Amino acid sequence: MKKISDNINFAANNGLLDRRFILKAGLGIGGGLMSASALSSEGKDRLPWMKQPGMPMGQSGPSRYEEHIKREGVGSQPGTTGSGASRTPIEHLDGIITPSRLHFERHHSGIPDIDPAQHSLLIHGLVDRPLSFSMESLARYEHVSNIQFIECSGNSGAMISPKPLQRKASNLHGLVSCSEWGGVPLKILLDEAGIKPKGKWIVASGSDAAMMSRSVPLEKIMDDAIIATHQNGEPLRPSNGYPMRLFLPGWEGNACVKWLRTIKVTSGPSMTKDETSKYSDLRDDGIAELFTFPMGVKSVITSPSFSLNLAGPGIYQIKGIAWSGSGRIKNVELSADGGKTWAEALLDEHILPKALTRFRSAWKWDGAPATIMSRAIDEKGNIQPTREQWFVGRAKNTFYHFNAIQTWGVNTAGEVNNVYL
Amino acid sequence: MFTSKITKIVVNILIILFVENIFADDVFDGVSPQLGVIISDDYIEQVDFVVMPSGEGLPKGSGNALTGKVLYNIHCMACHGPDAKGGINGDLAGGHGTISGPIPKKTVGSYWPYATIIFDYIRRAMPYQSPGTLSNNEVYALTAYILNLNGVIGEDELMTAQTLPKAKMTNSEGFIWAYSPSE
Numbered sequence: 001m002k003k004i005s006d007n008i009n010f011a012a013n014n015g016l017l018d019r020r021f022i023l024k025a026g027l028g029i030g031g032g033l034m035s036a037s038a039l040s041s042e043g044k045d046r047l048p049w050m051k052q053p054g055m056p057m058g059q060s061g062p063s064r065y066e067e068h069i070k071r072e073g074v075g076s077q078p079g080t081t082g083s084g085a086s087r088t089p090i091e092h093l094d095g096i097i098t099p100s101r102l103h104f105e106r107h108h109s110g111i112p113d114i115d116p117a118q119h120s121l122l123i124h125g126l127v128d129r130p131l132s133f134s135m136e137s138l139a140r141y142e143h144v145s146n147i148q149f150i151e152c153s154g155n156s157g158a159m160i161s162p163k164p165l166q167r168k169a170s171n172l173h174g175l176v177s178c179s180e181w182g183g184v185p186l187k188i189l190l191d192e193a194g195i196k197p198k199g200k201w202i203v204a205s206g207s208d209a210a211m212m213s214r215s216v217p218l219e220k221i222m223d224d225a226i227i228a229t230h231q232n233g234e235p236l237r238p239s240n241g242y243p244m245r246l247f248l249p250g251w252e253g254n255a256c257v258k259w260l261r262t263i264k265v266t267s268g269p270s271m272t273k274d275e276t277s278k279y280s281d282l283r284d285d286g287i288a289e290l291f292t293f294p295m296g297v298k299s300v301i302t303s304p305s306f307s308l309n310l311a312g313p314g315i316y317q318i319k320g321i322a323w324s325g326s327g328r329i330k331n332v333e334l335s336a337d338g339g340k341t342w343a344e345a346l347l348d349e350h351i352l353p354k355a356l357t358r359f360r361s362a363w364k365w366d367g368a369p370a371t372i373m374s375r376a377i378d379e380k381g382n383i384q385p386t387r388e389q390w391f392v393g394r395a396k397n398t399f400y401h402f403n404a405i406q407t408w409g410v411n412t413a414g415e416v417n418n419v420y421l
Numbered sequence: 422m423f424t425s426k427i428t429k430i431v432v433n434i435l436i437i438l439f440v441e442n443i444f445a446d447d448v449f450d451g452v453s454p455q456l457g458v459i460i461s462d463d464y465i466e467q468v469d470f471v472v473m474p475s476g477e478g479l480p481k482g483s484g485n486a487l488t489g490k491v492l493y494n495i496h497c498m499a500c501h502g503p504d505a506k507g508g509i510n511g512d513l514a515g516g517h518g519t520i521s522g523p524i525p526k527k528t529v530g531s532y533w534p535y536a537t538i539i540f541d542y543i544r545r546a547m548p549y550q551s552p553g554t555l556s557n558n559e560v561y562a563l564t565a566y567i568l569n570l571n572g573v574i575g576e577d578e579l580m581t582a583q584t585l586p587k588a589k590m591t592n593s594e595g596f597i598w599a600y601s602p603s604e
Contacts, residue, residue, distance in 0.1 A: 122465075
């Protein structure tokens with residue numbers, strides 16, 4: 001087996017290797033794998049599943065050996081079963097697409113079981129022609145599809161805890177997912193209805209039992225909002241708004257109203273419960289900010305992370321996800337010494353605007369305590385803040401739009417913990 | 422061989438001409454199937470739940486806190502607690518004066534900017550297990566009760582489409598917008 005040379009060029013202190021090293025390091029792995037199976041006839045190796053035909057084709061889920069990879073932190077408010085959240089198991093995923101069955105959830109009164117034949121999109125308010133669109137008719141309109149993230153603005157809210165909570169990356173930061181969203185640009189439908197000059201906002205309402213509703217400025221709607229009907233190639237899952245949801249690239253998830261039924265064009269915001277009492281950002285001077293729509297630049301190392309401990313000193317892949325509601329990720333920097341020195345991570349090829357971007361780096365862990373962290377920078381020059389910077393000016397217990405740097409501490413036993421610097 | 426080459430070229434030219442004729446550079450540029458069906462005012466009235474802070478969208482009806490208290494104890498107390506405090510779900514009263522302090526306590530009374538939001542949210546989403554079962558009078562009465570518990574109105578003050586938007590919440594000045602249009 002190829003031995004990793006001791007003469008490695010490090011990109012930053014405490015073992016961070018040049019980001020290109022990951023490719024070279026990979027060459028050394030694999031050749032030494034020894035089969036534990038008994039040899040079959042003629043002295044040739046066949047594992048048990050190579051000795052008879054496999055399962056029939058047709059419907060299939062993940063391997064039974066991967067069934068532990070499921071939505072994490074499923075919880076509902078007291079007295080309810082459908083008012084709460086579940087999280088994407090980001091520590092077990094790779095790439096940038098979130099499988100639909102693992103997309104995070106945040107519902108306010110359960111998941112409605114909607115018959116698409118009885119569902120229409122209704123556009124009314126300050127329009128020349130109030131219109132209804134059936135699912136069938138929407139299918140004939142121009143569709144677009146884009147790979148984009150959606151993040152609940154309450155994501156990472158547990159990070160305001162005064163003491164770091166020892167939870168998996170999913171439980172801390174798993175209210176973010178990324179899908180290929182397909183549907184009809186809402187502008188086309190609003191143009192057909194004809195917006196009156198006084199129309200400046202819309203109020204979107206869902207057909208869940210809470211009729212969850214949000215006001216969105218028309219400027220965003222006419223820019224890149226879509227009526228999403230498809231997610232990762234298939235019709236939306238019920239937990240993501242089947243048969244249709246509002247999708248606002250880069251903006252907080254709550255405004256992307258699921259199970260969308262009505263769009264009322266208005267002169268201003270309706271000031272719904274979910275844009276005033278919730279999803280508002282209280283400052284330390286007692287003033288609260290409404291309509292903080294774009295999600296801030298952010299990154300999280302998903303491996304190593306809490307519960308994914310290191311087996312012993314050696315070469316590891318550090319990997320994670322980065323995203324920004326303002327555009328593309330420009331670069332992600334990694335530190336293994338608590339932020340004293342930084343090295344640039346390798347970004348996977350797909351660096352799309354308002355999408356998750358996968359970053360990686362090789363790391364030679366020498367067995368000593370280490371403090372690893374990632375810092376994302378987007379194409380607009382926004383830099384992911386430190387936890388200390390994030391708190392400046394905010395009320396102590398406000399938790400929306402938390403996008404500060406996540407720090408993981410590795411102890412000599414290889415255990416990974418959530419730590420604050 | 423030669424004829425097949427010629428055929429390929431002719432087919433390619435035909436494809437180019439055909440495609441160019443049917444589809445513009447941007448295949449949907451200005452082209453829409455225009456399949457929206459006009460909906461009637463009566464139908465809009467049935468599906469429109471939007472209430473604006475000005476009171477626009479509020480229905481006819483009325484109710485006061487005295488009636489509201491009776492309704493509250495039947496429909497709301499199990500989750501929100503007696504006098505709208507200490508229940509298993511959010512407190513609707515109390516927390517006044519804490520919003521700018523070290524540990525802000527957000528309740529309807531201490532935090533919400535407009536009284537219209539209470540009516541809107543109850544009408545849309547409450548009671549949790551059976552939304553849509555309360556009459557407009559009952560929603561006005563429950564709204565009045567929550568306002569009264571927070572000292573915003575008196576117990577016999579009638580809340581209507583005209584009076585509710587004028588009920589001044591204690592934290593009504595506590596909000597600014599993070600969003601500003603790019604123009």
